[in-house]
Amino acid sequence: xxxxxxxxxxxxxxLRVIRTARExxxxxxxxxxxxxxxxxxxxxxxxxxxxxxxxxxxxxxxxEKILRAAKETGAEAIHPGxxxxxxxxGFARAVTEAGLTxxxxxxxxxEVMGDKIESRRAMQAAGVPLVPGQTDPAADAEAAVxxxxxxxxxxxxxxxxxxxxxxxxxxxxxxEVESAFRTAxxxxxxxxxxxxLYVERYIDQPRHVEIQVMFDQHGNGIxxxxxxxxxxxxHQKLVEECPAVVIDAELRERMGEVALxxxxxxxxxxxxxxxxxxxxxxxxFLEMNTRLQVEHPITEMVTGVDLVREQLLAASGEALRLAxxxxxxxxxxxxxxxxxxxxxxxxxxxxGTVRNLRLPAGPWVRVDSGLYNGLEVGLAYDPLLAxxxxxxxxxxxxIARMRRALEELNVGxxxxxxxxAIAVLDHxxxxxxxYDTHLLESLDLSSPRGRxxxxxAALAAVHRFHGARRRGMGPxxxxxxxxxxxxxxxxxxxxxRAGRAGGRA
Amino acid sequence: xxxxxxxxxxxxxxxxxxxxxELSVTVDGEPVELAYERIDEExxxxxxxxxxxxGVSIEGDTDQIGITIAGHLYxxxxxxxxxxxxxxxxxxxxxxxxxxxxxMPGVVVEVLVARGAEVAAGQPLLVLEAMKMQNEIAAPAAxxxxxxxxxxxxxxxxxxxxxxxxxxxxxEDS
Numbered sequence: 119x120x121x122x123x124x125x126x127x128x129x130x131x132x133l134r135v136i137r138t139a140r141e142x143x144x145x146x147x148x149x150x151x152x153x154x155x156x157x158x159x160x161x162x163x164x165x166x167x168x169x170x171x172x173x174x175x176x177x178x179x180x181x182e183k184i185l186r187a188a189k190e191t192g193a194e195a196i197h198p199g200x201x202x203x204x205x206x207x208g209f210a211r212a213v214t215e216a217g218l219t220x221x222x223x224x225x226x227x228x229e230v231m232g233d234k235i236e237s238r239r240a241m242q243a244a245g246v247p248l249v250p251g252q253t254d255p256a257a258d259a260e261a262a263v264x265x266x267x268x269x270x271x272x273x274x275x276x277x278x279x280x281x282x283x284x285x286x287x288x289x290x291x292x293x294e295v296e297s298a299f300r301t302a303x304x305x306x307x308x309x310x311x312x313x314x315l316y317v318e319r320y321i322d323q324p325r326h327v328e329i330q331v332m333f334d335q336h337g338n339g340i341x342x343x344x345x346x347x348x349x350x351x352x353h354q355k356l357v358e359e360c361p362a363v364v365i366d367a368e369l370r371e372r373m374g375e376v377a378l379x380x381x382x383x384x385x386x387x388x389x390x391x392x393x394x395x396x397x398x399x400x401x402x403f404l405e406m407n408t409r410l411q412v413e414h415p416i417t418e419m420v421t422g423v424d425l426v427r428e429q430l431l432a433a434s435g436e437a438l439r440l441a442x443x444x445x446x447x448x449x450x451x452x453x454x455x456x457x458x459x460x461x462x463x464x465x466x467x468x469x470g471t472v473r474n475l476r477l478p479a480g481p482w483v484r485v486d487s488g489l490y491n492g493l494e495v496g497l498a499y500d501p502l503l504a505x506x507x508x509x510x511x512x513x514x515x516x517i518a519r520m521r522r523a524l525e526e527l528n529v530g531x532x533x534x535x536x537x538x539a540i541a542v543l544d545h546x547x548x549x550x551x552x553y554d555t556h557l558l559e560s561l562d563l564s565s566p567r568g569r570x571x572x573x574x575a576a577l578a579a580v581h582r583f584h585g586a587r588r589r590g591m592g593p594x595x596x597x598x599x600x601x602x603x604x605x606x607x608x609x610x611x612x613x614x615r616a617g618r619a620g621g622r623a
Numbered sequence: 624x625x626x627x628x629x630x631x632x633x634x635x636x637x638x639x640x641x642x643x644x645e646l647s648v649t650v651d652g653e654p655v656e657l658a659y660e661r662i663d664e665e666x667x668x669x670x671x672x673x674x675x676x677x678g679v680s681i682e683g684d685t686d687q688i689g690i691t692i693a694g695h696l697y698x699x700x701x702x703x704x705x706x707x708x709x710x711x712x713x714x715x716x717x718x719x720x721x722x723x724x725x726x727m728p729g730v731v732v733e734v735l736v737a738r739g740a741e742v743a744a745g746q747p748l749l750v751l752e753a754m755k756m757q758n759e760i761a762a763p764a765a766x767x768x769x770x771x772x773x774x775x776x777x778x779x780x781x782x783x784x785x786x787x788x789x790x791x792x793x794x795e796d797s
């Protein structure tokens with residue numbers, strides 16, 4: 119086993135890896151951009167190496183800087199987390215060529231699975247079911263129209279180099295294919311430097327079901343069942359659960375076998391996720407994420423397996439200790455992503471400085487978080503701030519537990535996606551398990567749903583009243599921290615009204 | 624002291640009266656019983672109201688205040704009497720759409736309308752890119768474009784003015 123590894127990431131996922139590594143007696147080298155010099159991951163490793171630069175493109179995405187940090191510190195292996203360089207085959211190769219171990223699949227596997235077109239070819243050859251569509255990208259708008267006619271509407275236009283839901287357009291009318299192709303292609307060109315798109319059938323009422331797999335270097339592979347990630351918006355997941363309501367033991371086995379076949383076809387090693395679209399008993403391969411996923415904790419909660427530990431063991435060359443029949447599923451787990459997003463304005467990115475932080479706790483509540491008071495949330499980095507994960511003996515308990523946990527959560531200074539998750543948990547369709555990938559987008563979240571508006575109004579006015587009074591005493595006193603600290607004339611910390619009994623609830 | 628509020632988009636009138644060192648509070652004329660205890664310097668409060676206790680978080684400055692109660696955020700815009708009177712004239716002038724501002728920092732990818740153009744409610748005015756996503760900014764109401772403040776490639780901050788819309792012209796048919 120490694121003595122020291124470098125974690126080429128930041129935020130909650132860096133902490134996630136550090137925690138398991140520490141438990142295994144492995145030292146962690148963390149790297150940080152200038153922006154992250156106070157970040158939790160910078161503080162929690164054994165050795166922290168500055169990369170310089172404020173932006174990801176000047177730090178976490180610069181392979182040479184990461185490799186230099188690994189060399190300088192004597193790290194034997196690099197864990198990429200998710201995002202950043204995790205699915206960059208070139209970097210994986212550079213790591214190996216530098217004589218270090220890449221904690222992830224072989225570069226060739228990343229390359230094949232990272233290209234939507236190549237992966238479809240490989241999966242077709244391996245007998246993995248695919249959504250009907252083009253194997254080659256459409257050359258231009260006219261070709262896209264022809265392909266849409268052949269595949270059948272509705273169609274999805276997908277960026278060849280896309281990922282994480284970026285660069286996907288859904289078109290329901292043949293007449294709209296041409297203009298949609300132009301916008302989506304332009305967007306893909308800007309985002310990925312590759313404007314190629316391919317056309318495929320869009321499955322209505324689809325559910326996003328994915329299988330977690332793990333392979334060692336000796337040809338053994340097992341799966342850890344499925345996760346359902348149908349609660350998404352613009353293909354960005356918000357709420358995930360394990361197991362999926364629609365998957366029974368028999369289907370789980372079938373999907374698991376197909377997922378293992380997909381991995382074997384590309385010589386996979388380590389942790390990976392095979393994503394499927396599920397609709398009416400059928401499932402189709404979407405893509406394989408060749409890394410640890412954001413939502414991996416719900417699988418850990420239900421199987422009791424530490425996936426990062428398994429990843430590290432596999433990367434160090436050990437054989438899988440678990441056989442497929444050793445993987446047991448108990449109870450139900452849910453994850454909610456806490457993103458810096460303003461829900462009422464349509465999930466626009468939110469920025470600010472985190473203050474007044476209160477994280478949920480209690481039985482079977484796990485919080486994987488990069489949050490701390492004073493954290494600056496900007497636009498340059500991923501909006502994922504934290505994940506709240508709960509486990510319950512059954513789905514009903516897990517939903518109630520998550521709701522309770524989210525009510526405890528408070529992130530001041532930055533808007534988060536938590537209210538949208540609460541709306542989902544409260545929704546009849548979600549509670550009944552009868553939902554698909556459109557549920558979140560169908561919800562009207564434009565107006566907040568809290569029922570304590572009178573109380574909020576009263577508190578805001580009192581807040582303002584004290585603020586004005588302080589400002590009257592001097593410019594310094596307007597500081598927004600401690601707005602009650604200088605309330606005088608006997609107001610102290612209390613405002614009382616001997617109103618009628620009961621008042622207004 | 625009167626305060627004019629918008630709580631989650633709904634208008635509220637709050638009156639505070641100070642007497643013998645105590646504040647009495649009414650919301651839309653109804654008294655609200657309120658006692659609170661400051662927990663820390665950050666804005667965490669314990670609020671007692673109507674026999675119930677609430678763990679409340681409050682933040683923000685003079686006219687924009689955010690209050691979180693049990694996981695729900697209440698967005699409050701607040702004006703005192705003087706500000707309310709001053710803004711009344713502005714509100715009147717902005718009928719027909721008013722000023723469209725950027726809700727987030729980003730870069731203008733494309734401007735789709737020009738000065739003098741008539742636009743329908745919901746018609747895209749420009750495309751703004753933020754977080755690698757292109758977002759169409761649509762007209763909130765029908766009107767006429769009086770001014771376009773940005774051009775292709777402009778970097779805008781949150782709250783930056785994008786387009787000024789005036790009232791739509793009288794229909795010629797009527």
